[in-house]
Amino acid sequence: MPAITSLKFEIFGRVQGVSFRYYTRIKANELHLVGGCRNTAEGTVEGIAQGQKEAIDIFKQWLRYQGSPRSRIDDAHFEEKRVDCEEFTDFSVWH
Structure with a gap:
């Protein structure tokens, strides 16, 4: 069984009020990742994603350079x- 990679992330910029968490969930589901994300009081989005290393690498690029x-x-x-x-069993938007 391949090892699972767990990724903690925090994204800075204009990421609240622009459907960032919604699009993040869509991308995570496309990549078969589990975990979740939420807005922070500091205006960032933070979360955890878990899955295969190759999918995590693609997700990181999407989070860093594309987003919503x-x-x-x-x-x-x-x-x-x-x-x-x-x-986790799926990728959720946490509140």
Whole structure:
């Protein structure tokens, strides 16, 4: 069984009020990733995604350089680690 990669992320810029979390969930589902994301009080979007390393790499590029159509991404922080199994059953928008 291939190892699971767990990615913590925080995205900075104009990422609230532009459907960023909605589009993030769509992209995660396309890539068969599980986890979730939420807005922070500081105006960022943070979350966790888990899945195959190749899918995580694609997701990171999307988070850093694309995002939702009306977003503006100024910076992205990522932290990866290997885990034994996925800790989520789907990718959700947390509140």
